[in-house]
Amino acid sequence: MNVDQYIATLPKNIMSGDDVSLPDKTIHRLLNFAKLKSGETFCHLGCGSGYALQIAKQYGAHVCGVDINESRVQEAGRTLGDDADVRVGDVRWCDIPSSDVILFWFADPSITHVMPQRFSKLDDNVRIITIWGPLPGCLPNSVQFPFVLNVTPLRSAPDIKSQIQAVFGVSCISYGTAWEYAERYTKALQPEDAQNDRFLTILQALTIWYSAYSLGVTCEDNIPESVSTYTTIMSRFFGIDFGHYNP
Numbered sequence: 314m315n316v317d318q319y320i321a322t323l324p325k326n327i328m329s330g331d332d333v334s335l336p337d338k339t340i341h342r343l344l345n346f347a348k349l350k351s352g353e354t355f356c357h358l359g360c361g362s363g364y365a366l367q368i369a370k371q372y373g374a375h376v377c378g379v380d381i382n383e384s385r386v387q388e389a390g391r392t393l394g395d396d397a398d399v400r401v402g403d404v405r406w407c408d409i410p411s412s413d414v415i416l417f418w419f420a421d422p423s424i425t426h427v428m429p430q431r432f433s434k435l436d437d438n439v440r441i442i443t444i445w446g447p448l449p450g451c452l453p454n455s456v457q458f459p460f461v462l463n464v465t466p467l468r469s470a471p472d473i474k475s476q477i478q479a480v481f482g483v484s485c486i487s488y489g490t491a492w493e494y495a496e497r498y499t500k501a502l503q504p505e506d507a508q509n510d511r512f513l514t515i516l517q518a519l520t521i522w523y524s525a526y527s528l529g530v531t532c533e534d535n536i537p538e539s540v541s542t543y544t545t546i547m548s549r550f551f552g553i554d555f556g557h558y559n560p
């Protein structure tokens with residue numbers, strides 16, 4: 314089974330991210346990274362039942378959110394009270410509420426690809442936080458991986474290499490870099506007591522490295538020994554195959 318087939322066996326909501334909520338510490342880290350201040354407006358696109366908005370309220374922020382799921386929006390409205398502006402809508406075409414900081418955590422390309430165009434119509438100096446990567450085609454303003462800050466007016470990236478350089482701070486991806494960033498990502502998104510950190514880090518590091526390899530942006534010209542060792546472990550003990558990533 315290759316890694317894409319393995320991922321396809323996971324429950325649908327895990328892959329869509331629909332039921333994934335960020336741990337408290339991660340929300341605090343990202344709000345601090347965004348330098349959210351009292352009196353500013355924080356808007357969560359894809360806010361679900363509004364958990365990140367509850368935490369943002371503790372910073373003295375006005376909060377707003379949009380989500381496609383009506384029952385979650387109702388729940389958010391109940392917990393956040395009347396002063397929160399939470400609406401049902403599809404982020405691809407709803408009005409984006411006027412805000413200082415926006416959290417936009419989507420991976421679905423049918424959503425992410427239309428957003429730079431939509432965000433480019435916002436006022437200047439809106440801080441848009443994405444998780445894991447910048448907005449498609451954009452050069453981030455700063456990165457505290459896995460959090461990425463994109464400020465309007467958005468800057469366009471000349472090519473994938475400049476995006477990689479901006480996100481990973483390097484001009485090519487070594488397996489060491491892939492591992493370090495995989496670990497940061499896993500730690501940021503997992504609850505404190507997670508038992509499967511190591512497995513996810515290996516899976517994520519191989520995914521980063523092989524993706525970089527197929528784009529021709531790894532530092533290594535050939536598959537390094539550590540990558541082939543982990544690839545063999547994944548294949549032999551977990552039945553997950555990365556071979557199809559090879560160019």
Ligand SMILES: C[S@@+](CC[C@H](N)C(=O)[O-])C[C@H]1O[C@@H](n2cnc3c(N)ncnc32)[C@H](O)[C@@H]1O
Nearest residue numbers: 329330331359361380381382403404419420421
């Ligand atoms: C972590 S977000 C991202 C999930 C998304 N499927 C993806 O990977 O791009 C999950 C939240 O976004 C909401 N959501 C999914 N698609 C949406 C859309 N097109 N517009 C607004 N909210 C959406 C879900 O109801 C859920 O509360």
